[in-house]
Amino acid sequence: MQVRVNEERCQGHGLCRLSAPTWFFPREEDGHAYVKDSEVPEAEQDAVRLAADSCPELAIEIAD
Numbered sequence: 626m627q628v629r630v631n632e633e634r635c636q637g638h639g640l641c642r643l644s645a646p647t648w649f650f651p652r653e654e655d656g657h658a659y660v661k662d663s664e665v666p667e668a669e670q671d672a673v674r675l676a677a678d679s680c681p682e683l684a685i686e687i688a689d
């Protein structure tokens with residue numbers, strides 16, 4: 626599974642980090658999210674999907 630944050634959509638709410646704190650991190654300059662790695666291992670996929678569902682800007686893009 627692949628994941629990325631659409632930087633034009635991300636507003637830095639941080640809700641993704643509540644669902645997947647090991648995968649999404651805030652950029653120092655503006656708080657927008659970046660991912661630890663674009664390739665998500667099986668063990669982290671449920672949390673990353675939850676994060677995508679919780680993003681109010683639909684900024685988290687997943688490809689299986």
Ligand code: SF4
Nearest residue numbers: 635636638639641680
């Ligand atoms: S919840 Fe969505 S908009 Fe907010 S920081 Fe995470 S990716 Fe960005």
